Amino acid sequence: MLFLIYINDLPFSINKFADTILFADDTSIVISNTNPEDFKNTVNTVMTEIMDWFQSNLLTLNFNKTTFLQFLTTQNKASKIQITVSNSINTNITSTKFLGLTIDNSLSWNDHIALLTSKLNKASYAIRAVKPYMYSDVLRTIYFSYVHSVISYGIIFWGNSHFSTNIFKIQKRIIRTFNEYW
Numbered sequence: 803m804l805f806l807i808y809i810n811d812l813p814f815s816i817n818k819f820a821d822t823i824l825f826a827d828d829t830s831i832v833i834s835n836t837n838p839e840d841f842k843n844t845v846n847t848v849m850t851e852i853m854d855w856f857q858s859n860l861l862t863l864n865f866n867k868t869t870f871l872q873f874l875t876t877q878n879k880a881s882k883i884q885i886t887v888s889n890s891i892n893t894n895i896t897s898t899k900f901l902g903l904t905i906d907n908s909l910s911w912n913d914h915i916a917l918l919t920s921k922l923n924k925a926s927y928a929i930r931a932v933k934p935y936m937y938s939d940v941l942r943t944i945y946f947s948y949v950h951s952v953i954s955y956g957i958i959f960w961g962n963s964h965f966s967t968n969i970f971k972i973q974k975r976i977i978r979t980f981n982e983y984w
Contacts, residue, residue: 808859815855819848825901845870869898874907903956911960915969918952918960922972925949930979941980949976 813822823830835841856863872894897906897913904914925948
């Protein structure tokens with residue numbers, strides 16, 4: 803609670819240049835500009851303002867956990883931006899984890915779905931391995947705990963991706979293992 807009160811005024815120091823999203827101990831800054839040169843200038847201005855805020859509040863920014871993701875469309879190219887603050891360099895990345903979702907710079911959800919595929923294949927194996935030893939109610943609980951919950955989280959974002967068909971094929975394969983029970 804004290805941390806939230808402490809960091810609550812951070813958005814006011816940069817609200818002229820960017821939007822800030824605070825969630826628990828995670829802070830995201832959204833900067834949008836169609837002009838690449840103005841975009842670079844705004845990024846540098848925001849970083850300067852943030853570093854000033856950190857210094858005035860006796861805090862330090864952990865550059866090992868700080869990432870810079872530039873969203874792209876098919877029509878625009880990535881701007882080569884290197885953010886250098888306090889002798890630390892932060893360059894563009896192509897994907898990052900945000901609140902349990904892996905977001906890539908083109909919003910294709912390919913990286914997120916690859917992680918889900920791995921997770922669901924492990925769950926599928928585990929369910930097949932315990933199936934002979936479990937009652938149908940227990941298998942149903944396992945399904946909803948390990949499969950349905952994973953698929954449901956964030957499906958509103960990644961569910962329409964053309965990569966998502968792989969996830970639903972795995973889900974069907976898992977459900978088929980319960981065929982004689984359900």
